[in-house]
Amino acid sequence: MAISVYVFKEGNYYRNLYDIIEENREKDIIIITTNKPANMILNEIKREKIKIQNLFFIDTISKYLGKTDINQNDNVVYIDDPANLTEIGIVAKLSIEKIKGKKMLIFDSLTTLSLYNSSKNLVRFYNFFFQLSRLNQIETIVIALESDIDKEILNNINGLVDEVKTYGK
Numbered sequence: 001m002a003i004s005v006y007v008f009k010e011g012n013y014y015r016n017l018y019d020i021i022e023e024n025r026e027k028d029i030i031i032i033t034t035n036k037p038a039n040m041i042l043n044e045i046k047r048e049k050i051k052i053q054n055l056f057f058i059d060t061i062s063k064y065l066g067k068t069d070i071n072q073n074d075n076v077v078y079i080d081d082p083a084n085l086t087e088i089g090i091v092a093k094l095s096i097e098k099i100k101g102k103k104m105l106i107f108d109s110l111t112t113l114s115l116y117n118s119s120k121n122l123v124r125f126y127n128f129f130f131q132l133s134r135l136n137q138i139e140t141i142v143i144a145l146e147s148d149i150d151k152e153i154l155n156n157i158n159g160l161v162d163e164v165k166t167y168g169k
Contacts, residue, residue, distance in 0.1 A: 003130050003140045005110060005154070006167035010147050014041075016168035017108065018048050020141065021055070027139075028103040030056045030095050032088065034112040037062040038076045056099065058091050060084075083116035085125040092129065096136050103138050110144040114153060123156040130160045 008016045021029060033041060038057035045052050056075050060082040077091050096103065113122055133140040144154070158164065
């Protein structure tokens, strides 16, 4: 079990995300998405013919963008606002408790929440999030786009994660 920040190169962001999902297909995967609605990711995953029955989403962006025709899906929980770190944390905790067996958390992405929250609050949130992962022995990956990395946030969470590495092509 490790907590990692995967830095993706420009241009291969979602291809790399789909590769991670495919590599971990034997696990139940919880994806907290802050920059692309869950239904869009699900549609792309289906096109890629990746198994999706073990994917669960915490979608923080659809309702915030005003999407009203949200498909009710047992595998997607919608958060009203990506600035609501408390709600994201509670839903993540409940999702972890609900899912049995081998699981993984993927947080997409490290820097998107900085658009809605202060650095201080984000570091506090990530500390909670990582401790939740450690307590429940869940492999956790936080994705960051190389060209988008907030150096202050990365420096502040560097001591909280096991590794920061470049992933993919």
